[in-house]
Amino acid sequence: MSIDYKTYWRKSGLKKDWGNIFLNIVNQHKPKVFLEVGVFCGVTARNVCELLNIIHSGNFKYVGIDLFGDKANEDEKVPNYLKKQIFSNPIKNLFYNIILRENLNSYESVQKFLKKFSKNITLIKGNSNKILQHLEIENIDFAFLDGGHSFETVLNDLNLLFDKISLKKSAIILCDDYEDADYITGVKRAVDQFVKEKKLKFEIIEKRFAKITI
Ligand SMILES: C[S@@+](CC[C@H](N)C(=O)[O-])C[C@H]1O[C@@H](n2cnc3c(N)ncnc32)[C@H](O)[C@@H]1O
Structure with missing residues (x-):
């Protein structure tokens, strides 16, 4: 199967070759129930849905959580691209x-963008550190953690995911920005502490993603 990450003329956290590397990881695991923390403009969501739709002939679920404009945690450095929608391309602007x-x-824009998969998707507006406490996520096969990037936010998300998923089944948690973005240090520290405490196996992929097996 040819895998080609598309950006659909929107903004994405996975630019250049990263999108294809990411989709190849998803394709290796072929999850039926996928969770993304940090949906942003929905581009990765759309690519995941297109891929899982082919793999599972329409029988898959995607759950996405994002602040969608709500206030970030106090310790987060909110990047400029989230404060104001700016494009370097004047035509896009x-x-x-x-x-x-x-x-x-x-929320509205991403819901519209993912309309093709409206039966498969659940989008949730809010802070993952709160949402994950109450969400029924026991059946998640694959979680892509790419929301808040501070040490506390990531560690909280990881612990909340672990508490629920590990009770029922094995799963993958893939964390973005473990190594690549050197100005982001919280993800690496949180992942290192989490895998050590829980005695879990993890793998660093292409000096960027941390893949944790639960
Ligand atoms: C790097 S972007 C995600 C990129 C996206 N995964 C992609 O591949 O295009 C981070 C997103 O996480 C969201 N976010 C930040 N902190 C969050 C939190 N505590 N809970 C939920 N979403 C959060 C932001 O609103 C932003 O849209």
Whole structure:
């Protein structure tokens, strides 16, 4: 199967070759129930849905959590691209900010963008550190952790995921920005502490992703 991560003229956290590397990891595990923490503009969500739709002939679930404009945790350094929707491409700027007046990191915009998979998806607006406490996630096969990047936020998310998933089944948690972005240090520290405490196996992929097996 040819795997080609598309950006759909939106913004994505997985630029250049990272999208394909990510999709190849997902394809190796072929999850039926996928969770993404940090949906942003929905591009990775859409790519995951397109892939799982082919693999499972439509029989899959995608759950995505994002602040979608809600306040981030106090210790988060909120990047500029989230504070204001800016594009380096002036045509995109004109199209999204002046003609459509559409915030691509909003619940409504992502819901519309993923309309093709409306039967498969659940989008949740809110802070993952709170949402994951109450969400029924025992049947998750694969979680992509790419929401808040501070040490506390990541460690909280990891512990909440572990408490629920490990009761019922094995799963993969893939954390973005473990190594690649050297200005982000919280993810690495949180993952290192988490795998040590829980005595879990993990693998670093392409000096960027940390793949934890639960
Ligand atoms: C790096 S972007 C995610 C990129 C996306 N996974 C992709 O591949 O395009 C991080 C996203 O996490 C969200 N976020 C930050 N802290 C969060 C939290 N505590 N709970 C839920 N979402 C959070 C932000 O709103 C932002 O959209």
